[in-house]
Amino acid sequence: MSAAPEAYHRLPAEFAAALGHAVAAFGWLEEIMKRTIYTLDRARLADDLSDAEMQRWLRRMSDIADDSMGTLVEQLDAALRRHPGVRGRDALNDELIAIKQMRNLLCHASWRPTGDPGRWHPAFVNTRGEVFPEDMGIGDLDRLTRETHDIGLRITAIMRGTGIDSVWPGDD
Numbered sequence: 001m002s003a004a005p006e007a008y009h010r011l012p013a014e015f016a017a018a019l020g021h022a023v024a025a026f027g028w029l030e031e032i033m034k035r036t037i038y039t040l041d042r043a044r045l046a047d048d049l050s051d052a053e054m055q056r057w058l059r060r061m062s063d064i065a066d067d068s069m070g071t072l073v074e075q076l077d078a079a080l081r082r083h084p085g086v087r088g089r090d091a092l093n094d095e096l097i098a099i100k101q102m103r104n105l106l107c108h109a110s111w112r113p114t115g116d117p118g119r120w121h122p123a124f125v126n127t128r129g130e131v132f133p134e135d136m137g138i139g140d141l142d143r144l145t146r147e148t149h150d151i152g153l154r155i156t157a158i159m160r161g162t163g164i165d166s167v168w169p170g171d172d
Helices: 013-044 051-064 069-082 089-108 138-160
Strands: 110-113 119-123
Touching (some): 013 089
């Protein structure tokens, strides 16, 4: 079944809930990435920074708070490369790039019904002109949520490995 692009189709509640959980997992992952960038960079700072140097660094960290997933993937990769002893950086970066692409898809797609009532098609064309060909169901969204959560836990382990509390400028 093909639908006109101007038609809006209300998603079934269970599918919409699964989609919402996947998007929420992306937001949580972004926060974990920001906190990890902060701790990795903080671990590298000299103990004798001047107040002006510390303020510049804090402003830079504050700017990261506004970054989106794409920039955060690049920032985290750079921070991991500057931090010795982190294994599997390239594989982690590849996984984050894949999750970033799914985040863009899920957050920006318009959803169209298919011939299968349990599956919906995310109508989306990325910046390279690529169309996502697959229809998606609740199981696909749940799997993506689990994968996002799992990678977030792996990044959290890297963050905790620095021995620096996972604080963020502005935390109370």
